[in-house]
Amino acid sequence: MPADYDKGAYPEPPRQTPVVDKQTALPNPALILSKLFYYSVDLPVTTFRDAVDSIRAKNKIVYYHQKFRRVPDLTECKEGDYPCYYEAEMQWRRDYKVDQEIVKVIQERLRACQQREGHSYQQNCSKEIHRFMY
Structure with missing residues (x-):
């Protein structure tokens, strides 16, 4: 430590933590x-x-992992078997919703490719165009 150390400029920290002065003996x-x-x-x-x-x-149980068993097609139901008609109709509706979602995803990919490629999209996005058309 240098000899010209000024103790007033850098005072030493207190050696002990000060004790809190309680005003009363009753608990808080x-x-x-x-x-x-x-x-x-x-x-x-x-x-x-x-x-x-x-x-x-x-x-x-995660709701989107629900598995439905496949049921017979409406044409395979016996005449007058109304529960079979209902299950076949619900199966068709679920399949239709899934197909709609697949088409949405393919359309989004095609639009993104067209936006990305600009005027040369027909050449560079041929895979997406083929998926969308067929």
Whole structure:
């Protein structure tokens, strides 16, 4: 350390943390109420929720992974078999929605390719055009 060190410019930090001066001997009521709320309400509810969440995480069913069994076509149903008619109709509607989504994806890819390639899209986007047309 240099000899011309100025102790007034750089005072030493205090050696001990100052003690808080309590004004009263009574405990803080806000602290008591917060601890009472924590142990009587918050802790049991949080513990219960964590237990339920851990059970749910093991048995989680994702709605978009629902699998439907394939049913016979409407032409394969026997005459007067109304449940078969209904199931075939619902199968057709599900298939139709899936086909619509596939067409949307192909259209989006074709539009993106056309936007990206500009005037030469017919040459460079032939794969997308072929998928869309056939």
